Amino acid sequence: MSDWEDLAGYVASLPPEEQASFSRHAGMDLTGGQEAAARTLRAYAAGNPGVSPSSFLSSVCSQAAFACDTGMARRAGEAALQLAQSGEDRQLAHVALAQLHFQNRRDKGELDAFERHCLEAVRLGHAGTFCYERLTTLYEYRGQTGKAREICSRAIEVLEGAGDTSSADRFRRRLERFSARGGR
Known part of the structure; x- marks a missing residue:
């Protein structure tokens, strides 16, 4: 097509x-x-x-x-x-x-597909917050703080570049909370 x-x-x-x-x-x-x-x-x-x-x-x-x-x-x-x-x-x-x-997302295959599509949108620089928010929460829930921090950092970069400083600030505060908890 x-x-x-x-x-x-x-x-x-x-x-x-x-x-x-x-x-x-x-x-x-x-x-x-x-x-x-x-x-x-x-x-x-x-x-x-x-x-x-x-x-x-x-x-x-x-x-x-x-x-x-x-x-x-x-x-x-x-x-x-x-x-x-x-x-x-x-x-x-x-x-x-x-x-x-x-x-x-309760189905493992669906959760994997969700993560795969979100990661691709993030890689491509999508400037909406849906994938960044959900991936950060998912990684935080799994105890994958390093991945959660990477997604937050990417969100800040992309959202600031798109002029969405309010959303970028939310991710910045989230990163600060990770640091305050010692990265856990």
């Missing part, structure tokens, strides 16, 4: 019940075949020039995950990763998938 037309083809290739589910989570009717979906997506893209097909799919992933439509969320998130052409698109797709896996 490379653009909105390819996304329309992807949606049209889904079985009718999945097209309806995708449409619900996308907030627009994308049923009725590839041409109808392409027209709707082109109109959406014209009105939202800052949105890429990949970021659109990441949003569908997040909406489906919120609605506990895990299968659709997983498919949309994986498609978002495949379609991602920029670092920002990859960051967003990994965060959307991390949010999906976080919901089922």
